Amino acid sequence: MSYQALYRKYRPSTLADVMGQDIVTKILKNAVQNNKVCHAYMFSGPRGIGKTTIAKLLAKAVNCLDPHDGDACEKCENCISINSGFNSDIIEIDAASNNGVDEIREIKSKINLVPNQLKYKVYIIDEVHMLSIGAFNALLKTLEEPPEHIIFILATTDLHKVPSTIVSRCQCFEFHRIQNKDIVKRLEFICQKENITVDKKVLEKIAQLSDGGLRDAIGMLDKLNAYSNSNISLEDFEKVNGIVSYDEQKQFLNDVYHKNIINVLQFLDDIYDKGKDLIIFTQNLIELCKEMCVTYYVEKKCDYPIQFLLDFSSNVSNLVRNTSFSFNTKTLLEIMILSFINSHSTDSTENIDESTKILTSTDKKLEKKTEKESTSINKDDKIISQEINSEKNLTLDDSKFIIENKQIVNNCFARADKNEKKVFESKWNQLNDYALDSEYGATACYISDGKICAVGTGEIIISFDYESMVNRGIHLINKMEQLLEKIYNKHYDIALLTNDEWKQAREEFISNKNNNIKYEYIPVQKVHAGYIDKKKDVSNNTVTSEAIELFGADMITIN
Numbered sequence: 403m404s405y406q407a408l409y410r411k412y413r414p415s416t417l418a419d420v421m422g423q424d425i426v427t428k429i430l431k432n433a434v435q436n437n438k439v440c441h442a443y444m445f446s447g448p449r450g451i452g453k454t455t456i457a458k459l460l461a462k463a464v465n466c467l468d469p470h471d472g473d474a475c476e477k478c479e480n481c482i483s484i485n486s487g488f489n490s491d492i493i494e495i496d497a498a499s500n501n502g503v504d505e506i507r508e509i510k511s512k513i514n515l516v517p518n519q520l521k522y523k524v525y526i527i528d529e530v531h532m533l534s535i536g537a538f539n540a541l542l543k544t545l546e547e548p549p550e551h552i553i554f555i556l557a558t559t560d561l562h563k564v565p566s567t568i569v570s571r572c573q574c575f576e577f578h579r580i581q582n583k584d585i586v587k588r589l590e591f592i593c594q595k596e597n598i599t600v601d602k603k604v605l606e607k608i609a610q611l612s613d614g615g616l617r618d619a620i621g622m623l624d625k626l627n628a629y630s631n632s633n634i635s636l637e638d639f640e641k642v643n644g645i646v647s648y649d650e651q652k653q654f655l656n657d658v659y660h661k662n663i664i665n666v667l668q669f670l671d672d673i674y675d676k677g678k679d680l681i682i683f684t685q686n687l688i689e690l691c692k693e694m695c696v697t698y699y700v701e702k703k704c705d706y707p708i709q710f711l712l713d714f715s716s717n718v719s720n721l722v723r724n725t726s727f728s729f730n731t732k733t734l735l736e737i738m739i740l741s742f743i744n745s746h747s748t749d750s751t752e753n754i755d756e757s758t759k760i761l762t763s764t765d766k767k768l769e770k771k772t773e774k775e776s777t778s779i780n781k782d783d784k785i786i787s788q789e790i791n792s793e794k795n796l797t798l799d800d801s802k803f804i805i806e807n808k809q810i811v812n813n814c815f816a817r818a819d820k821n822e823k824k825v826f827e828s829k830w831n832q833l834n835d836y837a838l839d840s841e842y843g844a845t846a847c848y849i850s851d852g853k854i855c856a857v858g859t860g861e862i863i864i865s866f867d868y869e870s871m872v873n874r875g876i877h878l879i880n881k882m883e884q885l886l887e888k889i890y891n892k893h894y895d896i897a898l899l900t901n902d903e904w905k906q907a908r909e910e911f912i913s914n915k916n917n918n919i920k921y922e923y924i925p926v927q928k929v930h931a932g933y934i935d936k937k938k939d940v941s942n943n944t945v946t947s948e949a950i951e952l953f954g955a956d957m958i959t960i961n
């Protein structure tokens with residue numbers, strides 16, 4: 403006997419055997435049982451999820467001589483005849499292979515003839531949306547007044563392409579994708595029957611790739627089985643389906659994060675040359691980012707900042723959504739990734755990195771606001787403005803951020819409060835409630851990557867692992883303050899530091915405390931990024947006058 407494809411061999415033979423379409427099969431079985439079968443059905447939904455299979459099973463159930471619970475008995479002569487596939491009263495038409503005019507005309511001419519053997523003559527028209535206008539019109543006439551012994555079962559993947567005059571004459575069922583766990587269960591059953599050794603992980607991957615289509619999933623298992631001789635490994639799965647391995651996907655993501663452009667492009671070249679499926683690769687990348695985000699929220703651990711994962715996956719999915727992939731897929735993917743890396747590395751952050759370093763090294767004493775030390779601060783402030791002005795590429799907004807940031811750190815030390823910190827920490831989790839918020843989502847995700855270092859009565863210091871993370875926050879400060887105000891019902895000034903800067907600041911605070919040097923609170927005048935027109939030139943005078951506004955004229959000495 404010739405080889406029978408697995409999906410044919412394991413096709414359900416009764417409605418009760420059908421997997422993942424419980425509601426549809428229950429309604430149909432009840433209709434058969436209660437003799438309330440309609441004369442026209444419309445089954446719609448994605449391909450490979452059982453529409454035609456159920457149509458055939460319904461055709462059998464309505465004609466069974468001894469139905470049980472509205473399902474075929476599989477023993478009577480009608481069931482046996484239908485199972486043979488040669489019963490002339492069950493007529494299948496594939497509208498996709500021709501326009502159907504002749505077939506529908508034939509239906510019309512024979513519609514009044516009684517069935518040869520069965521109780522009902524059943525017409526199953528697959529991909530009905532492909533019929534020509536003429537065929538639709540002919541079909542409409544027959545649907546308007548069908549004889550008692552006729553049942554039409556129409557199936558389509560594109561319900562919106564079927565004229566509403568046809569749809570309205572049918573009882574409609576919308577079929578849903580089959581859940582992955584149900585597909586895995588069915589595949590496990592088949593593997594057991596066929597003595598196929600396979601890891602459950604592989605079956606889960608098959609289910610994922612088949613996107614809710616059981617027929618495709620079984621077809622994939624069949625192909626893998628033929629390739630690997632009944633012993634299927636994950637490598638086989640990846641090879642046969644042109645999939646980039648999980649480890650390689652992770653390495654690729656890591657290279658994108660660390661901006662290893664050479665590695666990124668080389669890798670895309672390699673997988674392209676090896677004939678890997680780039681569309682599946684992009685889908686896998688989105689899946690990988692999602693997995694990592696979930697781990698972040700559930701287990702509170704993640705290799706990358708959450709914002710990076712969200713931004714990257716959203717860029718990749720936009721690419722998938724907005725392109726038909728008809729143009730060179732690889733080029734599109736390369737351009738998207740390069741542009742992503744570019745947008746994640748510039749926005750003037752490199753320049754700020756440099757100037758932050760200058761400021762950090764020259765301005766360590768800014769936080770020590772004792773009267774005795776005010777002279778030294780004056781000197782330092784002068785240095786700050788000179789340094790800022792010598793750095794041509796530094797924008798006014800950024801320089802203001804740096805000055806203000808330091809002042810908030812000072813104020814936070816001046817008004818640090820243990821109880822305030824406790825209250826603050828107890829509500830920190832509420833950030834998660836805003837993770838999907840359209841206005842504050844990105845801000846909530848960003849800020850929850852940081853650590854609470856110190857809390858004053860009206861200020862907070864948050865630290866981050868990387869300098870790039872701090873830099874990104876400069877333009878989110880206003881949003882962050884608004885968000886914290888929503889959660890805590892009060893205003894907090896926010897200072898952003900790297901973990902190392904925080905460590906240094908804390909050591910300084912402790913040493914000052916030991917030396918009885920006190921911190922004094924100085925009101926911060928709001929000069930956040932975004933408040934000022936970015937086109938303004940950074941001139942000596944402007945920065946000095948801003949510094950005067952910030953610290954008061956008596957604290958600034960001008961040459």
Ligand SMILES: [Zn+2]
Binds near residue numbers: 476
């Ligand atoms: Zn039967």
